[in-house]
Amino acid sequence: MLYTQNRTQQRQFLANAWQKFSDKKPLDVLEDQLVQVIKMHPEYHKFINDIEADYLPEQGEINPFLHINLHLSLREQLSINQPLGIQNYYQKILHKTKDAHSAEHKMMDCIAEMIFSAQKNNTQINHQSYIRCLEKFAC
Numbered sequence: 001m002l003y004t005q006n007r008t009q010q011r012q013f014l015a016n017a018w019q020k021f022s023d024k025k026p027l028d029v030l031e032d033q034l035v036q037v038i039k040m041h042p043e044y045h046k047f048i049n050d051i052e053a054d055y056l057p058e059q060g061e062i063n064p065f066l067h068i069n070l071h072l073s074l075r076e077q078l079s080i081n082q083p084l085g086i087q088n089y090y091q092k093i094l095h096k097t098k099d100a101h102s103a104e105h106k107m108m109d110c111i112a113e114m115i116f117s118a119q120k121n122n123t124q125i126n127h128q129s130y131i132r133c134l135e136k137f138a139c
Contacts, residue, residue, distance in 0.1 A: 007065075008051060008052070010065070010069070011051035011065050012051055013034075014034055014038075014048065014051075014065060014068060014069075015048050015049050015051055016031075017030075017031035017034045017035055017038075018034070018035060018038055018045075018048045018049075019049075021035040021038075033072060033075070034068065034072065037068050037071040037072060038068060040071075040101060041064065041067070041068070043064075044064035044067070044068070047064045048064070051065075066112075067108075070108040070111055070112060071104060071108065073108075073111060074104055074107050074108055074111060075104075078090055083127055083130070083131060085131075086107075086134070088138075089107070089131075089134040089135070089137075089138045090103060090107065092138035092139075093106050093107060093134070093137050093138050096137075096138075106137045107134060107137070109133070109137075110130055110133035110134050110137070111130065113129070113130075113133055114126060114127075114129055114130040114133070117129065
């Protein structure tokens with residue numbers, strides 16, 4: 001159910017996974033992946049059940065739901081090495097940062113930049129700009 005354009009459904013799935021974890025109920029694979037990311041971000045725990053909240057980046061707010069999903073998107077890319085070579089960029093960035101979570105955050109910045117640019121310009125996602133951004137962090 002996670003892959004939906006419906007913000008409320010997506011957030012509810014995330015909140016349900018967190019609740020199942022909190023209640024010590026069995027999780028499916030995707031729920032477990034979500035929970036692993038949420039556990040890395042204790043600063044978001046209090047927001048997980050507020051699925052209707054809006055977060056305004058122009059006011060310095062970070063959207064915890066978007067952040068968690070960017071982690072998942074990146075991890076999916078790494079698991080299938082798509083775009084081709086992303087695992088190599090990850091290894092180079094990891095070598096520089098010496099911390100897997102920090103490396104993911106740098107790469108997620110590139111994903112967010114690519115998405116923001118496409119939305120702002122009403123264009124297709126530019127995978128080449130994504131790779132250029134990764135190269136910047138990898139070098």
